Amino acid sequence: MTCLSAEELAALFDGRLPQARAAQGRSHLAGCPRCAGEIQRLSEALQDAARQDALRPSAELLAQAVALGHPGVRPVAAEVPARPVPADTRAAPNERK
Amino acid sequence: MPRARPHSPHRPEPLALVRQVVAGNPAAWQRFVESHLGFLHALAWRYARGDQDLAEELCLVALEGLRRPDAEGRGCYRLRRFLESREQLGTRSRFTTWLALVAKNLFRDWFREREGRRHLPREIEGLAPLGQEVFRALFWQGLTEAEAWGQLHTHRPGLGPAEFEAAVAAVYGALRARDLWTIYQDLLRRLPAVSLDAPLGGPDGPHLQLADPDPVHRPDARLLRAEEHAEAERLRSLLAEGLASLPAATRQVVQLLVFRGLDGDQVRRVMGFRTRQRVYDEMARARRRLRTWLGRRGLGAEALEAALADLGACAEPREGPGSRSGGGGRLDGNVGRDGSGGPGSESEGGDA
Numbered sequence A: 001m002t003c004l005s006a007e008e009l010a011a012l013f014d015g016r017l018p019q020a021r022a023a024q025g026r027s028h029l030a031g032c033p034r035c036a037g038e039i040q041r042l043s044e045a046l047q048d049a050a051r052q053d054a055l056r057p058s059a060e061l062l063a064q065a066v067a068l069g070h071p072g073v074r075p076v077a078a079e080v081p082a083r084p085v086p087a088d089t090r091a092a093p094n095e096r097k
Numbered sequence B: 001m002p003r004a005r006p007h008s009p010h011r012p013e014p015l016a017l018v019r020q021v022v023a024g025n026p027a028a029w030q031r032f033v034e035s036h037l038g039f040l041h042a043l044a045w046r047y048a049r050g051d052q053d054l055a056e057e058l059c060l061v062a063l064e065g066l067r068r069p070d071a072e073g074r075g076c077y078r079l080r081r082f083l084e085s086r087e088q089l090g091t092r093s094r095f096t097t098w099l100a101l102v103a104k105n106l107f108r109d110w111f112r113e114r115e116g117r118r119h120l121p122r123e124i125e126g127l128a129p130l131g132q133e134v135f136r137a138l139f140w141q142g143l144t145e146a147e148a149w150g151q152l153h154t155h156r157p158g159l160g161p162a163e164f165e166a167a168v169a170a171v172y173g174a175l176r177a178r179d180l181w182t183i184y185q186d187l188l189r190r191l192p193a194v195s196l197d198a199p200l201g202g203p204d205g206p207h208l209q210l211a212d213p214d215p216v217h218r219p220d221a222r223l224l225r226a227e228e229h230a231e232a233e234r235l236r237s238l239l240a241e242g243l244a245s246l247p248a249a250t251r252q253v254v255q256l257l258v259f260r261g262l263d264g265d266q267v268r269r270v271m272g273f274r275t276r277q278r279v280y281d282e283m284a285r286a287r288r289r290l291r292t293w294l295g296r297r298g299l300g301a302e303a304l305e306a307a308l309a310d311l312g313a314c315a316e317p318r319e320g321p322g323s324r325s326g327g328g329g330r331l332d333g334n335v336g337r338d339g340s341g342g343p344g345s346e347s348e349g350g351d352a
């Protein structure tokens, strides 16, 4: 059996994968370090995130994140790997520039 | 401004919003960001190791990853795949579970790309490219061997397990004199790293995560002492054999609960058990059987007790970062307790 997709892994983790597929998934998990590792990391990420309740993203980050959705501001290329967004995207076009 | 929230199983599924985002609606994107930025930020925090700028950068990395179009230029292919898989294959996870998984992989890829520009140690430069990649994954990114396999496997479609194992062996071989002893010390201290499917363990604790400074150059790295190496190796293989002798479901509970660090409820869901008690029953059975198995093979009482205490300790809910390998808890004493999923972590004052 091939490895589980991200969608399948998440659903198996939540106990929300159709039964037959879940059984297959579990037996795959027992022998596949990749998928078992994915489940482990997911568990760790969620457990850690649940402890970070006191943190707040800054207003500046929120603005940058929202700006990603405005067409033409910062086209996201299909081929290029994700890069950090430098400060210059902070000012969207047609505003403060 | 969005509040960072703990992962809550009771929030409604924001599927309608995801559909609107996929359809390219900018207002929907704004609401999507407002609902999930806090969660992404909380996820990014551990990878950023307290670096606020890096955490914010990672949030944008993840959001860009979610917006990235496929080869045909259709936007948000990851979100699109989430919706399609849900409809066609019935993968009905919570959206946030999926988001956490995908974001973590995007963080990992970003680190991998960044670390690729660093200078390799001399021992490693002599290895084949695959060996160098394995080294980066294990020691620069702090991935488990299993994670490294996943990462390389994804990017090198023809790569087989045997070839990967050989590359890992080559890396450990190259590092033998300098660092292996440190690695085995980790392994002995944290028996959870001893697992059937990740034979060499490795630095995979939360605090050796991605951005770890090059552990090969840690000042405490010492020469490997042959007899201690041999003892670690013996313990490891005995445990592996003992685990292999367990019934499949029992073994899988041990793997998920102890080696993979899932909490009782998470294990219950993955295993499809109706009650969490069943998880702990399987665990108790594993302890009984392992005690017998290891005892019969002449493992010293002291080492055996340490191993079992660690098994118990790791089955206990983790209280905070780093408490994973702390004191000897008793598995049998914590049935019914569970720290995850609920709104349990109130104001702890962000430890920036």
Ligand SMILES: [Zn+2]
Binding pocket: A002, A003, A004, A028, A032, A033, A034, A035, A036
């Ligand atoms: Zn797999």
